[in-house]
Amino acid sequence: MSPAYPPNGLEFAVPHMSRRQVLSLIPAAGLLAAAAPVRAAAGIDHARLIANTVAMLAGTPDVNARPEVAAKLAAILGAARQRLAAMDKAGDGELFSGLKLGTDDVNLRLAYQYLYEIALATRTPGSALEGDAAAQRRVIDGLGWLHERYFGDQAAGYYGNWHNWEIGIPTHVSRTLALLAERVRDERPDLTATYLASMDAYLRSGKDGDVDLDSRFHTGANLADITANRIVQGALTGDDARVGKAISDQATVFATIDPYNLQHGNTDGYYRDGSFIQHHSVAYTGSYGKALLTRVVQTLKTLEGATSGGASEDLAAVVYRWVADGFAPLIFEGWMMEIVKGRAVSRPTTGYADVGVIVEAVADLADHVEGAGALALKKYVKFLPAADTSSFVSPVSVARYAAIRADSAIPAADLNPPERCVAFNAMDRTVHRRPGYAFALARSSDRISKYEYMSGENLMPWFQGDGAYYLYLAGEDQREVFGVDYYTAVSPYRLAGITAPVEERRTVPELYGRLWYENPGHPLNFTSSSESQNTYVYFPRAGNAFSGGATLGAYGAAGMVQSDDAAYTAKQAGTLPDDFVVYRNARATKSWFMLDDEIVVLAANVSGQGGRDAVTTVDSRIAAPGDAVALTGESWDGGAWQAGGTTPPRWLRYANGTRRTAIGYAFLTRQPVAAGLETVTRSRQVVRTSNPAAGVTKNVFTASINHPATGHLTALAYALVPNATEARLRGYTHGPLTVLANDRHVQAIKHRTLGIVAANVFADGPRPVERLLVDGPASVIVRYGERTTVALSDPTMRRDRVSVVLHGAPLRLDTADEGVTVRRVPGGTLVQATIRHAHGRTFTATLR
Structure with a gap:
């Protein structure tokens, strides 16, 4: 089995926990017994719970006096003043200038966010707006105004994305009400109850205005968000039953998902091998996974001292294992790998920003984990590159993080051993790490989605789960190599590692004139958030069962049979509407063998299907236009390889002299390779509708192999050689690989x-x-x-x-x-x- 490495030689073994084991811990930890979640529970200090929430969000006088927290305080104050200025300039029908309301759910969520940001500054010790009664009154009036006009009417609301109505808006409202609890009680004593009634009513995927663990929406990170809000709401109203039910519901996310004994039919959450799944079949550690990590750590902080017995060390130990086995393998030099971000790969602020969120949670978690685990987390905080603390949620976290970084008694140490190969087979992902590089592989199957598209994000995702891989080199600024600009500049048909048919596809907005396929009259009831939309549009699964592999120590093997997605298969069976567009995939049988100095890639049975050519992309990489990039190679007869020629190369070497990095490609079979460099300028909006329209210019390197529909080139083999020199590549002529x-x-x-x-x-x-x-x-x-x-x-x-x-x-x-x-x-x-x-x-x- 994949080894569970103790961090830095420390013995800190945490068992994977079933739901029964998790719930058995809750009473002992002082959380509430889940056996009778609606029963009033003794020992809840609602005032302490609210005070903890305010301190987490706004900080404390002692913490905020620390110089390390000054930038965070300035960010809080700056945001509030900007929002107040926007209120001053608001026109008719606006609460904030330029934020049109009534048809756009995102704008409504932003309006509530802006009110929260003002309220936060008025409760932040040391802020120039601290205690500003006028600003607080404007927030309270704004809450009343928004409810009266845009939130209170259930018949008029709930347009757009359900997440904004059930999670996004309630999060900002609940926190704002907690920050201004005393003033709300004095000036608008009905406001909290009014909002709770509306928020319960908008919880339409729930049951009787509460969480329903059988709902497909109330899982994983979404469940943690909803229940965290309801804990605060219950504290505001002194409702023990509401708090108790929310805590026991959230406790279920700590249970390791057993795919052979699903609870409430739920596949979302953490698995024994460290995988994290959200949306039922999407590998999602880097987006929803980090959101869940953040939320549960915040809950531990919120509940501290507010329930009898305090926060649970046992549950914190479970979260430690998420970090060590789930997150750490996927973070390379402070960058969150692309293979676990779902549609978030198309957002401009991923990668390092993702890890900044995780670092805040890890620093906080260290205060709740005992002994060796706490030290290991602190070492990891010091090991990762310095985070931008202005993006942290809590000033307290900023201070805690700064103290860890400044403590000379804490050495920096990775949670990963220097050599590690991790098979995240539960989510069809593999990560292979060595000093100097990391290799990340995305697969798919009848269990795991090929990709995720949704809400105008990740518009051209079609092949991201077809063996796409990412080779990260040490010392790189990964923003210049991967991230949103990789997907913007590189053709979606030429992602590194994929075999794609030669054809042009259209995005969902191009196909249907909106962000989803609409056909509510069809038996499958295609609406924006329907199950059919998920199954066939947003995140379709593949059709193959073979996707996985073995690890032996720090070595690994993975394989996959490439197949069509669920939509194409269903269309052939006559299940889908006539105007629903599907695409047939290419076929290939693929393997990846991950060793020390190389990753060996094999492909066989390659076909474009239906008379189409297919193309296998050996690699695609981007660089800044001014970088000194060179491409060299050698043919099988020992002569120099020439780009544009027909002579097959024995090896190629792509080198970025500016960044002092290089990758070699040792070909183990003889076939022509098309390789070259081109300058590409595209807008980031080609991958996400809401991205800035400005163009991005990159130098794009691509090496690919064509499989003619009428030809016989159906098998190939090559090795990726990170940080290769030309001498090392020549060594593969008589080298160790067969x-x-x-x-x-x-x-x-x-x-x-x-x-x-x-x-x-x-x-x-x-x-x-x-x-x-x-x-x-x-x-x-x-x-x-x-x-x-x-x-x-x-x-x-x-x-x-x-x-x-x-x-x-x-x-x-x-x-x-x-x-x-x-x-x-x-x-x-x-x-x-x-x-x-x-x-x-x-x-x-x-x-x-």
């Missing part, structure tokens, strides 16, 4: 120096690979040496057992994971793993 098999049944390689044989077997039945006989479908890694180690997994997640026979002298069992057996058979040794309900987990054995 391709043992590369067809639709088996893909396998051998690395002579490492003593590794790795294979993905896609077909049923025993399949020979070198000195192995693999019972497929399976993913297998064997490392030979003084002791032989074997790793097995089932990428289809459908089998009960996987096995491999090692031919040769019989071997004896040294150690093995539970469920692995070893016995002698004629001609060798059989290693068999019982993998029923393992959800793609790796099983290992050591033999001698």
Whole structure:
């Protein structure tokens, strides 16, 4: 199985927790018993709960006096003054100048956000607006005005995105009411109850105005947001039952998702292997996952001392494991990897900004985790690049973060070991890390979506889950290499790693003239947030079962059979409306073998389908126009490779002299490669409708291989070599890599120096690979040496057992994971793993 590395040698083992285990912790931790969530619970200090909320948002006199917090205080004050000025300039029908209300739910949410920002400045110790009664009165009047005209009428409201009505607006309202609780009681004693009644009514995906754990909307980060708001609301009204129900509902997000025993049918949340899923099938650690992390840590802070027994150390330990096994592998030098952002990849402020949010939560979490775990988190805070604390939510967090960074007794240390390979098979992702680089791979299956498009974001996502990969190099400013500009400048048909058919596709707005497909009269009832919209438009799943792989120590193998998405399949079956547009995908069987100095990529059975050519993109990279970029290579006869020629290269090297980085491509099969550089200027609006319209200019490098519809180039193999020199690339001529098999049944390689044989077997039945006989479908890694180690997994997640026979002298069992057996058979040794309900987990054995 994928190893759970203790941070920096510290033993801090936290078991993965079922819902039953989580709920059993709640009474002991002083949270409320979930067995009877609506029963009035003793020991809730509502005043303390509100005071904690205000201190979290506004800080305290002692904290705010610290010089490190000055920038945050200035940001709070600056935002409030800007909003007050906008109120002064508001025209007829406006609360804030330029913010038209009545048809745009985003503008209504912003109006509530602006009121919150003013209220926050009036409660922030040390702010020039602290205690400003006039500003507070304007906020209260504004709340009343917005409710009367735009929020109170249920028949007129609830246009646009449901999230704004059920989460976005209630978050700002609840916090504003908490900040101004005393003044609201004095001046508008009916306002809080009025808003609570309306917010309950807008909770339309709930039940009787409350959370419904069976609702597909009340899961994961969304559930944490809604329940956090309801905790504050209950404290404002002294409603023990409301607070208790909200706490017990939120507690369910701490439970590790067991896909074979789903609670309330919910697949959203954290899995045993560190995966995080939101929207039922989207890999989402870097967006919704960080939102959930932030919210639950804020809840721990809010409840501290407000319920009997204080916050739960046990639940905090669960969150620690989210950080160590879920977030840390996905963060490279302070950058959140693209493979877990869903539609958020198209936003301008991702990557480093994502990690800034996580850092705030980690710094706060360190105060709730005991012993070695707390120290490990503080070391990690120091290890990551300095964060922009002006974007932190809490001044208290700013001070805490600054204290950790300034403490010379805390050494900087990563939560990742220097070498790590993590198979996030529950969300079809793989991360491979070595000093100097990190490799991130996005797959898809009948379990996990190919991509996510929604709300005009990520307009051209079609191939992002078809084996798209991202090779991050140490020392880079990743904003110049990936992020929104990568998707803007690079063709969606030429993302690194994908095999795409040669065709032009249209975006959802181009197809339908709006941000979704509308057909409420169809039996599937296509509306903006319908299940059919999710299934066929927003985040369609693939059709293949094989997607996964094995890890052996810090080495990994992954494989995938590329397929059509659910929409294309349903259209062929006659399920979808005639005017619903679908696209057929290319076909390919692919493997990625992740070693020390290289990542080996195999593709077989490649076809564009339907008489179309297909193109496999070896890599696409962007650079600033002024960067000194060079492309060199060598042909198979030893001569210099020429761009635009027909001579197949043995290797290519892309180097950015300005950034002092390089990547090599060692080709293990002989085929023409189209490689070159071009300058591209595009607006970021090509990937997200609300992005700024200004053009972005990038130098784009692309290396690709064409698969003609009438040709025979259906298989290829190459190695990505991070930080490669030309001398090192020449070494692959007689180097350690051998391709043992590369067809639709088996893909396998051998690395002579490492003593590794790795294979993905896609077909049923025993399949020979070198000195192995693999019972497929399976993913297998064997490392030979003084002791032989074997790793097995089932990428289809459908089998009960996987096995491999090692031919040769019989071997004896040294150690093995539970469920692995070893016995002698004629001609060798059989290693068999019982993998029923393992959800793609790796099983290992050591033999001698």
